Amino acid sequence: MSEPRLSDEFAPVAAAMLERLRAATGILIPTHINVDGDTLASVLALSRALSGLGKAVVPVVSDGKVPHALQFLCAADSPILYTGQALPPFDLIFFADITGPSRLGPLAQALGDRLTPEHLFNVDHHVSNERFAALNLVDVGAAATAEVLYLLLRGWGIPITAELATPLLAGVMTDTLSFQTPSTTARTLHVAADLVAAGAPLEHLADALFRAKPLSTARLFGAVVDSARLDDGLLCAEVTQAMLAETGAQPSETEDVVSYLSGVEEAAVFALFYERADGWRVSLRSSTDAIDVSRLAAEFGGGGHARAAGLTLVGGRALRTRFVQRAKTVIAAARETVAAGA
Ligand code: 5GP
Ligand code: MN
Secondary structure (H helix, E strand, O other), X not given: OOOOOOOHHXXXXXXXXXXXHHHOOEEEEEOOOOOOHHHHHHHHHHHHHHHHOOOXXXXXXXXXXXXXXXXXXXXXXXXXXXXXXXXXXXXXXXXXXXXXXXXXXXXXXXXXXXXXXXXXXXXXXXXXXXXXXXXXXXXXXXXXXXXXXXXXXXXXXXXXXXXXXXXXXXXXXXXXXXXXXXXXXXXXXXXXXXXXXXXXXXXXXXXXXXXOOOHHHHHHHHHHXXXXXEEOOXXXXXXXXXXXXXXXXXXXXXXXXXXXXXXXXXXXXXEEEEEEOOEEEEEEEXXXXXXXXXXXXHHOOOEEOOOEEEEEEEOOHHHXXXXXXXXXXXXXXXXXXXXXXX
C-alpha cells in the first residue's frame, strides 16, 4: 500500500500554514472543553513538534481539567490548566480538534478580540467545524484530528519521534475506540502502523486508555447502566450529582459506559445526560448511518460527528423534554424513510 497522505485538496492550506508558521514566535495551543484523548493528543503533539522548531508554545487546557484517565499522557508537559490566569505572549492560536471558538469555554471569553481569523489555524475532522479561521484544514474523512496532524507534520518534514507518535496514537485510539468506529479507514490503520513503528507503545496505550480504571469508574458504570430507559428507539441514561457523590467518580469517568450503552441493539440513538447546576450536558451516539446526531445536536447549539455528538441544555425539565421529543421525532422520521426505501 502506498504511503498514507492528506488528500491533494489540502496541499495549498498545508503550505500556507507552514509559511505563516515561519513568522510566528509564540503559539497558543488550546484543548476543547471536556477534554478527550484526541484534543489532548493534538495539543501535546503540536506543542512538542512546534517547540522543536524553536517556537515558544503555550499549551492550554481550556477548562482547567484533564480527566484522570488521560493524565499519564501529559505528565512530561505541564500544559497550563486554565482557570483565568494571565497567559504568556503569543501571536498565533493553533486550534486542533475544535469545531469553533465557543468550544474553548471560559478561555474564549478571555481571548476576546484576539480570536480574529488572521491569527488562527484550524485543523480538525468534525463535520460541524465552523471554518472560523483564515487557514482551515478540516478533513472529515479522518477518524481523528491526530490522524490529520500526523500527515500534516510529516508533510512539513518534521521527523515523527516516539515523543510525537505516542500522543498521536493515543488520539487515534481514543477517537476510534481502538479502531472500532465506522470512521476507521485503511489510512487510519496505516497511520497507526507508522506510529507504532515510530515508537508509540501500543500495548501500554491500550491498557491505560481502555482497561485500567479506578473502582469509582466501575461503580459509576453500574449506576449509569441501571438508570438506562428505552423509549421509541431512544435510550436515555443519567449521570447525576448524587451518583458522583456516592461513587466518588468524576463526570469524565464515563467513557466506558458511553460505548457500552451505545451498543444496545434496540436503540437507534443513545443520550447520556450529565446533570449540571444549570441543566445538562448531553452525549449523543447514533447506531445507524440513517441518523446524523450532529444535526440534532446543532439544533440545540451543539455539534460533533454524524455518529457521536454532544450539546449542553441550559434550562429545566421542559427544555429536556423538548430535546427528547425532538430526538424521537428524528428517529421516527429516519425509520419512515428506511421503511419507504425498503
Ligand atoms: P462526547 O459525547 O464524547 O463528549 O462528544 C462526542 C463528540 O461530539 C466529540 O467529537 C465532541 O468533540 C463533540 N461535542 C460534544 N459536545 C459538543 C458541543 O457542545 N458542541 C460541539 N460543537 N461539539 C461537541
Ligand atoms: Mn477528535
